[in-house]
Amino acid sequence: MTDTLVEARGLTKRFDDLTAVDGIDFDIHQGEAFGFLGPNGAGKTSTMKMITTVSPITEGKLTVFGLDPTTQGRSIRQRIGVVPQEDNLDLELTVSENLYIYGRYHDMSRAEINPRITELLEFAQLSDRRDSTVEPLSGGMKRRLTIARALINDPDLIILDEPTTGLDPQARHLLWDRLYRLKRDGATLIITTHYMDEAEQLCDRLVVMDQGKIVAEGSPRELIEQYAPREVLELRFDDEQRDDAVIKMDGVAARSEVLADRVLLYTDDADDTQRALHDRGVHPEQVLVRRSTLEDVFLRLTGRRLID
Amino acid sequence: MSVSAPSRISGIGRLTPFRAQRIWEHNYIAYRRLWKVVFSGFFEPVFYLFSVGVGIGALVGDVSGPGGVPVSYAAFVAPALMAASAMNGAVIETTFNIFFKLRFQNVYEGILTTPMQPADIAIGEIGWALLRGVLYSSTFIIVMVVMGLTTSWLAILAIPGSVLVGFAFGAVGLAATTYMRSWQDFDLVTLATMPMFLFSGTFYPLDVYPPAIQLVAKISPLYHGTELLRGFTLGVLDWTMLVHALFLLVMGLIGAAIANRRLDAMLRK
Amino acid sequence: MTVLSRSLRVAESEAIAYRRTWRGTVISSFINPILFLAAMGAGLGSLVDSGSGELAVPYLAFVATGLMAASGMQNGATDGSFPVMAGILWRKNFIGAISTPISPSDIIYGRFLWAMLRLTFVLVVFAVIAVLFGAMEIGPALLAVPPAVLTGLGFLTVITSWTVTQKDGLSLSTLFRFAIVPLFLFSGTFFPISQLPGFLQPVAYVTPLFHGVELVRKIALPGVDASVVTSIPMWIHFAYLLTMVAVGLYLSTRLLDKRLRP
Ligand SMILES: Nc1ncnc2c1ncn2[C@@H]1O[C@H](COP(=O)(O)OP(=O)(O)OP(=O)(O)O)[C@@H](O)[C@H]1O
Ligand SMILES: [Mg+2]
Numbered sequence: 001m002t003d004t005l006v007e008a009r010g011l012t013k014r015f016d017d018l019t020a021v022d023g024i025d026f027d028i029h030q031g032e033a034f035g036f037l038g039p040n041g042a043g044k045t046s047t048m049k050m051i052t053t054v055s056p057i058t059e060g061k062l063t064v065f066g067l068d069p070t071t072q073g074r075s076i077r078q079r080i081g082v083v084p085q086e087d088n089l090d091l092e093l094t095v096s097e098n099l100y101i102y103g104r105y106h107d108m109s110r111a112e113i114n115p116r117i118t119e120l121l122e123f124a125q126l127s128d129r130r131d132s133t134v135e136p137l138s139g140g141m142k143r144r145l146t147i148a149r150a151l152i153n154d155p156d157l158i159i160l161d162e163p164t165t166g167l168d169p170q171a172r173h174l175l176w177d178r179l180y181r182l183k184r185d186g187a188t189l190i191i192t193t194h195y196m197d198e199a200e201q202l203c204d205r206l207v208v209m210d211q212g213k214i215v216a217e218g219s220p221r222e223l224i225e226q227y228a229p230r231e232v233l234e235l236r237f238d239d240e241q242r243d244d245a246v247i248k249m250d251g252v253a254a255r256s257e258v259l260a261d262r263v264l265l266y267t268d269d270a271d272d273t274q275r276a277l278h279d280r281g282v283h284p285e286q287v288l289v290r291r292s293t294l295e296d297v298f299l300r301l302t303g304r305r306l307i308d
Numbered sequence: 309m310s311v312s313a314p315s316r317i318s319g320i321g322r323l324t325p326f327r328a329q330r331i332w333e334h335n336y337i338a339y340r341r342l343w344k345v346v347f348s349g350f351f352e353p354v355f356y357l358f359s360v361g362v363g364i365g366a367l368v369g370d371v372s373g374p375g376g377v378p379v380s381y382a383a384f385v386a387p388a389l390m391a392a393s394a395m396n397g398a399v400i401e402t403t404f405n406i407f408f409k410l411r412f413q414n415v416y417e418g419i420l421t422t423p424m425q426p427a428d429i430a431i432g433e434i435g436w437a438l439l440r441g442v443l444y445s446s447t448f449i450i451v452m453v454v455m456g457l458t459t460s461w462l463a464i465l466a467i468p469g470s471v472l473v474g475f476a477f478g479a480v481g482l483a484a485t486t487y488m489r490s491w492q493d494f495d496l497v498t499l500a501t502m503p504m505f506l507f508s509g510t511f512y513p514l515d516v517y518p519p520a521i522q523l524v525a526k527i528s529p530l531y532h533g534t535e536l537l538r539g540f541t542l543g544v545l546d547w548t549m550l551v552h553a554l555f556l557l558v559m560g561l562i563g564a565a566i567a568n569r570r571l572d573a574m575l576r577k
Numbered sequence: 578m579t580v581l582s583r584s585l586r587v588a589e590s591e592a593i594a595y596r597r598t599w600r601g602t603v604i605s606s607f608i609n610p611i612l613f614l615a616a617m618g619a620g621l622g623s624l625v626d627s628g629s630g631e632l633a634v635p636y637l638a639f640v641a642t643g644l645m646a647a648s649g650m651q652n653g654a655t656d657g658s659f660p661v662m663a664g665i666l667w668r669k670n671f672i673g674a675i676s677t678p679i680s681p682s683d684i685i686y687g688r689f690l691w692a693m694l695r696l697t698f699v700l701v702v703f704a705v706i707a708v709l710f711g712a713m714e715i716g717p718a719l720l721a722v723p724p725a726v727l728t729g730l731g732f733l734t735v736i737t738s739w740t741v742t743q744k745d746g747l748s749l750s751t752l753f754r755f756a757i758v759p760l761f762l763f764s765g766t767f768f769p770i771s772q773l774p775g776f777l778q779p780v781a782y783v784t785p786l787f788h789g790v791e792l793v794r795k796i797a798l799p800g801v802d803a804s805v806v807t808s809i810p811m812w813i814h815f816a817y818l819l820t821m822v823a824v825g826l827y828l829s830t831r832l833l834d835k836r837l838r839p
Pocket of ligand 1: 015018019020038039040041042043044045046047085577
């Protein structure tokens with residue numbers, strides 16, 4: 001099937017003796033939004049950099065648009081747009097000049113670029129900052145400009161490494177909306193994110209990476225069904241009662257997790273569990289019932305280690 | 309859209325092996341606002357020239373120029389200052405400015421996600437540095453003409469000569485910058501250029517030194533630049549100038565090759 | 578705390594920072610002046626002394642004394658510009674300091690004390706090296722250190738008060754290009770001012786470096802004649818430089834206060 005845009009088999013990246021990406025396989029199809037989740041250092045950015053052809057692969061096979069990144073990097077890069085994890089805007093240039101020069105790097109003519117700049121500034125809601133230098137822009141504005149810059153060449157594949165980090169909620173929702181529209185117009189998106197709501201909103205399919213390996217793969221729905229019981233009970237206790245309650249609750253749910261401020265019970269039927277708690281004489285101060293989310297899956301798969 | 313759809317890139321962009329001119333375009337845009345700073349760099353060698361012309365020259369009198377011909381002290385020093393201005397322009401550009409873009413702004417990492425390649429960056433930046441050097445040296449030679457410090461038509465050749473100086477120092481400067489770790493390392497740039505400026509036969513013929521020190525001074529690339537330009541502006545041609553030119557060319561090529569290899573390794577990890 | 582003890586704290590913080598940055602100043606403070614001494618004094622000197630013979634002292638001695646004052650200027654100007662801008666804009670250590678009992682004027686006085694110490698050290702080293710080159714006698718050379726330090730402090734304070742009014746670092750490079758370098762080249766360091774075109778001579782006489790150079794020369798080269806120095810009495814040079822320091826201190830404390838506590 002020719003609609004595979006990116007294909008990786010046994011893809012590996014090593015820095016000296018550190019294996020950042022450890023033999024991963026994935027296919028990204030034309031027109032989908034594909035997510036990479038994973039804790040810090042999982043190897044997401046390393047994978048993105050190999051796809052954007054700026055980082056040579058150590059081992060395995062990778063094709064982008066059916067092309068080989070090692071020998072056909074330039075042809076690949078003509079058709080992608082990249083939002084790096086860390087902004088690398090040119091602080092010496094103004095907002096519009098940043099867009100202009102990237103258009104030139106893509107060999108677009110001035111006549112092609114100028115209307116595009118207007119359009120993209122509109123898109124990024126930066127029209128009124130067009131001639132301002134980049135330095136004094138706020139963090140979120142810089143991020144939006146970086147995203148606009150990635151779109152200057154009307155790319156077929158857009159690679160976004162944590163695109164919404166540092167954005168305020170309005171800007172995030174705006175960006176989701178814009179990304180959704182790009183996808184609707186036929187673009188393919190690759191996204192890494194630490195926001196599970198974002199992944200649920202945007203991604204058709206995603207993989208969870210941990211320590212260089214892919215530990216789960218599927219649509220957000222599938223992953224939740226596969227890795228987390230349907231519902232979660234979040235219980236809060238008085239400090240004195242808590243230890244006692246934890247002992248009493250043992251085995252009451254499929255899985256439980258004791259956090260500093262609350263206890264989480266994962267269960268397929270919250271009502272049943274609540275009744276069982278009552279029977280065992282557990283009386284939490286506060287009970288919250290919610291559906292399982294991708295976040296629960298993520299924590300389950302990658303452990304409750306520190307996520308920055 | 310099919311996966312092997314032809315890209316939009318067509319015409320010249322596809323044909324040129326290098327897109328170095330895009331780097332020039334970038335720098336041109338960035339410098340439009342900074343032209344005063346760039347232009348002010350032209351004055352330092354001119355101040356030196358005046359100081360030599362009105363002051364020190366009177367103390368020294370005539371000196372023996374290329375081929376032993378006596379020339380006024382100012383006419384002797386002027387081509388050396390011209391070479392030094394080409395060196396300084398190129399070195400400032402490829403060291404301080406590039407370091408900032410390379411280490412702090414990650415500008416090049418971004419550029420490499422477009423069809424640009426590391427070689428485009430290396431060639432473009434060296435070319436731009438050379439241009440800045442030549443800008444200084446060619447405005448400087450106008451001052452020399454006005455002050456009557458060169459009367460030979462051969463002086464025109466000093467401009468291509470300073471292209472070589474700019475190329476050699478721009479390329480080596482860029483190569484050196486890829487090894488720099490912090491701003492403190494830039495002291496080493498001063499530590500290299502300052503003695504070169506003072507001891508490359510700039511202010512007096514090398515024969516005031518004992519033979520052993522003369523030999524050391526002759527390794528200095530600026531010495532070769534100075535001698536080359538001095539021959540042209542004083543209108544005395546000599547086959548050793550070919551050696552000087554060759555020295556600068558080889559130095560530039562080696563510097564460019566190292567810079568290119570290092571940039572590639574740094575930016576495409 | 579008294580003004581003095583607060584200023585000493587500031588001087589102390591400068592000294593601590595210097596432990597990290599001294600490497601950078603080695604080149605501008607020690608190596609550069611010595612290179613100029615070797616190239617211009619010794620190298621060029623051999624041409625000058627065998628040339629017109631207009632100077633009554635060896636050119637090496639002439640240049641060494643000029644460079645001593647110029648080195649004071651260079652060090653003072655550097656200390657009064659980039660680190661001050663850094664304190665306000667980049668490193669922001671001044672901003673940090675004034676959130677403690679330290680006031681802007683303490684910063685000025687503290688940096689002044691520290692500069693006095695550093696300039697003395699730098700210039701003593703220079704004087705000793707010049708003596709080793711055979712440019713001067715050790716006694717007069719050391720006596721000439723205080724006037725060279727005074728020259729440096731004059732530049733430090735006046736340039737500090739100018740720097741604190743500047744928006745960004747760009748103008749600092751302009752200062753060096755269009756003020757410090759011309760002073761270095763035309764204020765008598767490398768040739769007597771009497772060689773300048775007539776209309777420029779009065780300009781040179783009012784520049785601060787001229788007074789520094791004259792003072793150092795008159796002290797370090799006792800008994801030199803009118804081909805080397807002017808007949809202006811030494812107290813005028815002293816008065817000029819002291820006034821510069823006083824005005825500089827007055828202005829820089831005012832202006833820094835305005836800048837940091839608008
Ligand atoms: N240039 C490099 N040289 C050496 N090691 C590197 C380099 N780049 C990344 N690494 C290492 O590779 C591993 C994976 O890093 P990567 O940046 O891919 O993680 P990530 O999943 O993007 O993490 P984050 O969520 O924090 O962005 C880390 O251990 C990192 O230290
Ligand atoms: Mg990352």
